[in-house]
Amino acid sequence: MKRARVSYKGNVYGAIVEDDQLLLESGQTVHESEVTWLPPLEAGTIFALGLNFADHASELAFNAPKEPLVFLKGPNTLIGHNGETPRPTDVTHMHYECELAVVIGRQGRNIGKDEAYDYVAGYTIANDYAFRDYLENYYRPNFRVKNRDNCTPIGPWIIDKDNVPDPMNLALRTYVNGTLEQEGSTKDMIFSVPYLIEYLSSFMTLNEGDIILTGTPKGPTKVNVGDEVVTEIEGIGRLANMIIQEQHAPIS
Structure with missing residues (x-):
């Protein structure tokens, strides 16, 4: 469903x-x-993974991490299918990132890998744009890189976990203006979905509605105002997004 x-x-x-x-x-x-x-749900805590694909870490000249590089995102970042994401005027490197998003279905703590999928409600697609001009260090992501308003399209829907037989073997693709620009597979994650659920729940409670963004493979390239970006995950769907020019609203 x-x-x-x-x-x-x-x-x-x-x-x-x-x-x-x-x-x-x-x-x-x-x-x-x-x-x-x-966005297909009112999100709880949003966890995001840095450098969770070895090929992506390599193209950015980083070694693969020894443990998950996790940072948090605010709900202000989420926007739905066919939404618009602003491109700041001072940014040169705005990159798409096609990611499998795991939606937690019930509360849990100290969840073992062998029972991790029992705590998953389903899956959706995220395009977690990165504004790399602001990046200080991948091991301490700058807040402005990943927490701008409407910078994370998500959706269009959540597909029930029972309709995704193997979330660790799904093709990921990104198209910019109809041209395929990024392609990879969840099988190449450094830290799998069960591992991430076990890791996070070992020190904090996971709750219904929490989301884990599992990282992106190699291939992100910069996008510009007017571009249509479509992120696609096998068996889940296609998520469309448009890039617009950022408008600075006055602070009242």
């Missing part, structure tokens, strides 16, 4: 996705073109 959150005629609904139709929790059926897609 594919579960989404959308805005329709000024109201927010949970929805079940069937082909290009959405069954809203109100009982209405609408076409996907009639709604505004929202």
Whole structure:
């Protein structure tokens, strides 16, 4: 089952996705073109992984980490399918990052790898843009690199874990203006989904609605205003996003 959150005629609904139709929790059926897609859940803690693919670490001239490089993201960063992400005027290197997002389904602490999937509700797609001009050190990511408003498209939906037989063997692809620019597989993660759940829950409680962004393979390149970026994960779907120019609102 594919579960989404959308805005329709000024109201927010949970929805079940069937082909290009959405069954809203109100009982209405609408076409996907009639709604505004929202992040598919109201996120709890958002964990993100740095350098979790050896090929990506290598292309950035870093050694593969010995333990997970985890940082946190705020809910302000999330935006839904077909949303717009601002490109700051002072940035030269704004890079897409196609990532498998793991959605936690129930509370747990000290979860072993062999039971990790019992705590997963499902999976979705994230495009965790990096603004690398602001980067100080990959082992201490600068806050501005990963926490700007609307810098992490996510969705379009959550697909139930039972519909993803092997999350550790999924193809990831990114297209910019229709051209394939990034390709990899979750099988090449340094730290697997079960490992990450065990690691994080060894020192903190994981809760329903928490999200783990599992890192990106090699191939991120810079994008510009007007670009359409589509991140795709085998068996989950395609997540579209547009790059717009950042507008600075006055501080009141």
